[in-house]
Amino acid sequence: MRIPIIAGNWKMNNTIRETKELLDALIPLIRDAKCEVVVCVPYTSIAVAGDMIKDTNIKLGAQNVHWAGKGAFTAEISADMLVELGVEYVIIGHSERRQYFGETDAMVNGRAKTALLKGLKPIICVGETLAEREGGLTEKVVTTQTAGAFNGIDAESLANIVIAYEPVWAIGTGKTATSQDANDTIKVIRDEMARLYGAAADAMRIQYGGSMNPKNAAELMAMPEIDGGLIGGASLKAEDFSKVVLY
Ligand code: PGA
DSSP, X not given: OOOOEEEEEOOSOOOHHHHHHHHHHHHXXXXXXXXXXXXXXXXGGHHHHHHHHTXXXXXXXXXXXXXXXXXXXXXXXXXXXXXXXXXXXXXESOHXXXXXXXXXXXXXXXXXXXXXXXXXXXXXXXXXXXXHHHTTOHHHHHHHHHHHHTTTOOGGGGGGOXXXXXXXXXXXXXXXXXXXXXXXXXXXHHHHHHHHHGGGGGGOEEEEESSOOTTTHHHHHTSTTOOEEEESGGGSXXXXXXXXXXX
């Protein structure tokens, strides 16, 4: 039994004041959520968000973590810094990091390994671009990214890792993959995990992400391979996010 996990990815949104407003509105709305709920907030909001949600059913997440323990890596953030603030989950390899900041599968792998070593739970993102989809490369791209991200990670760690399948063309565009397409590609990812890890892959949670919202959440969540969502735009409004979480 895989417990569904729905995570908000706030990206570069919400000052401390806005964080307080959003969480004040959100906390009472999702008290009865049956799934695991996470908010991945900007670094500047981690402390205040952590404080506000500590006695709730919402878990604290960040949006990246560096592979090195510490050192001369201007503007990066270390696992110890996140752990100190009570962070539990961390997004790694989001397509915006891959697209705009040149993150490679090797970097994603390094970040994931360090996160695990320090007790953080990675949410590892994979997904194809529109050109790759149209070129028939979806399966190749997601299996390559998956194998790259998990290089050297042992089977015992799988319980602490979530994969987010996010077709790049569906992120922030209002275009959602059909629930069938999303399910099929997630199956491809799960099969790749099974090739790498055998039966342990069955227990892994794989989310869908990309314009998931109150209107399409129920249909996506009903698919057998989809174990949750990584929610961008719709996580910025308490009411929308609560409707996704209560799908
Ligand atoms: P979106 O973003 O829901 O705004 O499409 C999802 C994501 O990038 O994680």
